[in-house]
Amino acid sequence: MARRLEVALERKAIVAAAFEVLAEHGLDGLNMRKLAARLSVQAPALYWHIGDKAELLGLMADFIYVEARAAVPACAGWREWLLAFGRALRHSLVSRRDGARICATARPGKASDPADRARAIAAPLVALGLDQPRALSFQASVISLTLGWSSYQENGPMHDFLGDMLDFDTSFELGLQALVRGYSAASLPGSTSACPAI
Amino acid sequence: MARRLEVALERKAIVAAAFEVLAEHGLDGLNMRKLAARLSVQAPALYWHIGDKAELLGLMADFIYVEARAAVPACAGWREWLLAFGRALRHSLVSRRDGARICATARPGKASDPADRARAIAAPLVALGLDQPRALSFQASVISLTLGWSSYQENGPMHDFLGDMLDFDTSFELGLQALVRGYSAASLPGSTSACPAI
DNA sequence: ACCTGAACACCGTTCAAGT
DNA sequence: ACCTGAACACCGTTCAAGT
Numbered sequence: 516m517a518r519r520l521e522v523a524l525e526r527k528a529i530v531a532a533a534f535e536v537l538a539e540h541g542l543d544g545l546n547m548r549k550l551a552a553r554l555s556v557q558a559p560a561l562y563w564h565i566g567d568k569a570e571l572l573g574l575m576a577d578f579i580y581v582e583a584r585a586a587v588p589a590c591a592g593w594r595e596w597l598l599a600f601g602r603a604l605r606h607s608l609v610s611r612r613d614g615a616r617i618c619a620t621a622r623p624g625k626a627s628d629p630a631d632r633a634r635a636i637a638a639p640l641v642a643l644g645l646d647q648p649r650a651l652s653f654q655a656s657v658i659s660l661t662l663g664w665s666s667y668q669e670n671g672p673m674h675d676f677l678g679d680m681l682d683f684d685t686s687f688e689l690g691l692q693a694l695v696r697g698y699s700a701a702s703l704p705g706s707t708s709a710c711p712a713i
Numbered sequence: 714m715a716r717r718l719e720v721a722l723e724r725k726a727i728v729a730a731a732f733e734v735l736a737e738h739g740l741d742g743l744n745m746r747k748l749a750a751r752l753s754v755q756a757p758a759l760y761w762h763i764g765d766k767a768e769l770l771g772l773m774a775d776f777i778y779v780e781a782r783a784a785v786p787a788c789a790g791w792r793e794w795l796l797a798f799g800r801a802l803r804h805s806l807v808s809r810r811d812g813a814r815i816c817a818t819a820r821p822g823k824a825s826d827p828a829d830r831a832r833a834i835a836a837p838l839v840a841l842g843l844d845q846p847r848a849l850s851f852q853a854s855v856i857s858l859t860l861g862w863s864s865y866q867e868n869g870p871m872h873d874f875l876g877d878m879l880d881f882d883t884s885f886e887l888g889l890q891a892l893v894r895g896y897s898a899a900s901l902p903g904s905t906s907a908c909p910a911i
Numbered sequence: 912a913c914c915t916g917a918a919c920a921c922c923g924t925t926c927a928a929g930t
Numbered sequence: 931a932c933c934t935g936a937a938c939a940c941c942g943t944t945c946a947a948g949t
Binding site: 616622623624625629630633652655656661663664667671672673676681689690696700 | 814817818820821822823824827828830831845846849850851853854856857858859860861862864865868869870871873874875877878879884887888890891892893894895896898899
């Protein structure tokens with residue numbers, strides 16, 4: 516059982532090392548040999564712990580999402596949660612090199628049970644009163660918007676191009692609030708006036 | 714001058730051939746040798762016409778955006794235009810293999826003048842009453858949302874995972890409408906009631 | 912169970928040489 | 931001006947062999 520823990524630790528160490536290589540060399544410079552070297556090991560050794568490079572990228576993306584979700588404070592309602600999650604995810608993406616590119620590229624890892632995974636992802640929003648389909652749908656939209664704006668910012672030419680005309684933080688925040696406000700209006704129809712609950 | 718036209722044609726032919734290879738082999742199977750073979754040429758010949766593979770991907774992304782914008786009908790207002798553009802872009806992305814991945818990966822090409830390019834991109838929205846920063850910002854958000862939802866759909870594992878729980882078309886449409894509705898509320902402040910400036 | 916050494920297939924790109 | 935032939939450096943991955 517101590518053995519089992521060590522293996523789990525090795526996987527974490529690989530992901531951690533991958534983020535270090537990423538910070539130094541960017542996604543294009545992140546290859547299996549450099550990653551292995553940082554772990555004082557030969558490249559083929561990695562394949563004992565992970566299936567392939569795509570899986571590694573998936574683990575890195577997972578790490579970013581988990582980090583973002585952990586940074587979301589307790590919220591009074593699902594609107595607040597969506598806003599806080601969007602901001603937290605954006606922070607997690609922008610604060611590391613090529614973060615958005617990694618998350619945009621990565622395929623989700625093989626979950627034991629997809630239904631369980633969906634439940635876990637939807638959980639915080641369901642706890643705040645949303646049904647599960649809406650929880651997944653709204654969250655997926657927030658992720659899209661956040662990933663997109665983070666990509667614009669980290670993408671060199673795009674950054675230079677858009678950066679002259681507008682502020683990324685402000686534009687992202689404007690979009691995020693618009694999206695959540697729009698969902699809010701759609702999901703709470705008859706209650707009062709034009710602006711029931713934001 | 715006949716010469717000049719031929720070169721321009723070759724570039725178009727390369728992009729067209731690239732889309733054919735893409736349709737057959739996907740983005741991971743799109744490489745310079747296969748592309749060259751389809752044009753009955755050797756791989757190094759391509760480098761006479763394009764700088765590198767990244768530029769090719771950029772041209773492919775441009776093609777998709779141009780196609781989408783050309784598909785937007787005349788609109789009565791900027792909200793309608795944003796909705797129509799989002800739907801058109803989604804169609805352009807989903808109707809070809811790995812379309813979203815291409816657009817998410819690609820860096821914008823070197824424009825002669827970035828300010829000109831920005832003006833051109835913003836033009837249809839500016840014509841409908843939006844100022845240029847808002848035109849760029851709103852459009853960028855719509856692109857983010859559309860790219861994201863199209864990615865979810867293309868991405869095998871993600872498709873299987875989300876596809877059980879919700880319908881991609883419906884969820885995308887819901888998000889797009891929410892976003893535009895939210896922008897609408899933010900951009901028409903003093904009109905009526907309680908929701909001045911969120 | 913976990914790692915090394917050596918190798919394979921493949922890929923983007925360069926460049927001298929042709930026409 | 932435009933293309934070929936040959937090559938280079940690099941990369942993900944495999945696999946037999948070690949311990």
